[in-house]
Amino acid sequence: MPEETPVVPAVIVGAGACGLTSAIRLREAGIDCLLLERDSVPSGSTALSSGFIPAAETRLQRELNIEDSQALFAEDVTEKTHGQAAPHLVQAYTRGVTGAVDTLERLGVKFEILDGFLYPGHRARRMHTTPERTGAALMACLERTATTAGADVLVESIVRELWLDEDDRVLGVGYASPDGAIAHVACEVLILACNGFGGNAAMVRELLPVMGDATFAGHTGNDGSAIAWGTALKAQMADLGGYQGHGSWITPQGALMTWAVMMEGGVQINARGERFQNENNGYSEAATGVLAQPGTIAWNVFDEPVLALARTFPDYMEAEKAGALRRADDVAALAALIGCEVAAIQRTLDGIAAGATDSFGRTFKRSLQAPYYAVKVTGALFHTQGGLNVDADCRVLREEGSPFPNLLAAGGAARGVSGNEVWGYLSGNGLLSAVGGGWVAGGTAATQIQDA
Incomplete structure (x- = not known):
């Protein structure tokens, strides 16, 4: 590192949900931290x-008398992946997200x-949301809570360099300001909470070929830089086919x-007037099903x-205001809208029909009644789910399996x-992964700094 480089106990790359959650936990432990965010306003x-x-x-x-448990939640995560999900992370994140x-609730x-x-x-009601029901809210x-707690956020700062010594210990990072000049900051612990690779078209074509031509509906900052750094450092990667x-x-x-x-009863119908999958399996895998239809x-x-x-x-309401919703008063009008035979x-x-189970395995609670409503959709890539391999404490693992001394990663990274x-x-x-993983990474960073 250059001489006279400022030192911060913990540096966090990325001020999205993961980085801000890590910062909140660090501040709860009384530890100073700096978040380096590439955008002018944290979003991700x-x-x-x-x-x-x-x-x-x-x-x-x-308080709402909802019967649930972390064990049941972990089972649901594992079952959805047919057992592929890393057990140590499932356990760590389903515990961490509760904390x-x-x-966050205690902090307002x-x-x-x-x-x-x-x-x-x-299998239980467990989706926690702000009253606005938007990610922006x-x-x-998260940003307000983190900064009120004393976390520092430096925006328009793109990390370009990771500095490590001969023992693979992180010394600090170099980051570019809007004018392109590189500044440096040293740290005791570095948390990569920055991005996946969904916005890197070349990586998507290589690693997720089925989505190579799909709309990318995620954040453009998902450029794969964390994976590039990990590759240069000879770190393990895992689940790069997940998204x-x-x-x-x-x-x-x-x-x-x-x-x-x-x-709650809607269906997806293609240009031939046919359904083509069990919509209740999930919206993620539905993307490839939609992309396989005529005209995608x-x-x-x-x-x-x-x-x-x-x-x-x-x-949805914003999309309806923009003209997305179409109404069909009868079957003939619906056929004309879709462009298929009545x-x-x-x-x-x-x-x-109520009680009917179709060839895809979906059982319906009721039939659809006119008037019908329709919205035209396609399949999209939102964000990737693979990246640097980490242990249960979010420590990044070397190729041979041992953890880097003070390099952590969570969320999209x-x-x-x-x-x-x-x-x-x-x-x-x-x-x-972002909130649960960010909480775990923040706790690990706090422990490493306090024990140093």
Whole structure:
């Protein structure tokens, strides 16, 4: 490191949900920290999401008499991945996220728990959200909580260099300001909480070829820099084939449509007037199903009761205001909207009946009734779920398996808990890894600094 470099106990690369959660835990321990954020305003993937944090055994769950447990939550995460998710991280994150949510609430963040439906794979109501039900609102709460607690956030600062000694101990980082000049800061512990690689088209084509031509609906800062640093340092990588897709990216408006529409009776219909998958399996794997349809599009079709539910989600309402919603008063009008034969759409609707189980394995609670509503969607890549391999304390692992002395990673920079396939993503896994992982990494950093 250059001489006279300023020293901060903990440096955090990225002020998204993961980095801010780590900072909050460090400040709870009385430890100074600096977050280096590439954007002018902290946002990241979280700001583009619905902002729902899954957590079990929280104070709020107990207050609402919701029966749940961290063990049940861990089982749900593991079952969604067919056993692929790293067990040590599933346990660490499902425990860690509870501590994070309860602490955030104690520090003034108001949470609610989504009611009325369950996302695919969840057996209990555990989605914690701010009253606004947006990722942007959650980010604002996290940033306010972190800075109020005393964390320093330096925006428009892109980390370009990691400095390590001959023993692989991090000495500090170099970061670029808007004018391109490189400044340096030394640290006792470095947390990589920066990004995945969904915004790096070349890496997506190499590692996720099925999504090579898909719309990227995530944050452009997901450029794969954490993986590039890890490769240079000869660190382990894991689950690079895992990612969160979404089968309900509204087109051409460009917005995420809540999957609650599918869980409460909506269906996806292609240009031939046919359904093509079990919509209740999950929105992540639905992305590849939609992309395989003619024109890489589908129509989300639903009726009045489902529309009322959709209108409780702000992101959907913005898309409706932009003209995404279409109404069809009868089957013929719906066929004309989709561009298929009336007989085809009638056969599809006839298969949706109370108690009926279709060939995809979905059992319906009721039929759809006119008037029908439809929203045109495509499949999109939202964010990746693989990255640097870490142990249960979020310490980055070398190729031979031992941890780097003071290099930590979590959130988008690290391996998540979604396994190595698109279908392994359980709703909320991104924020589970970000908030749960950020909490764990912050705790590990605090311990290392206090024990030094």
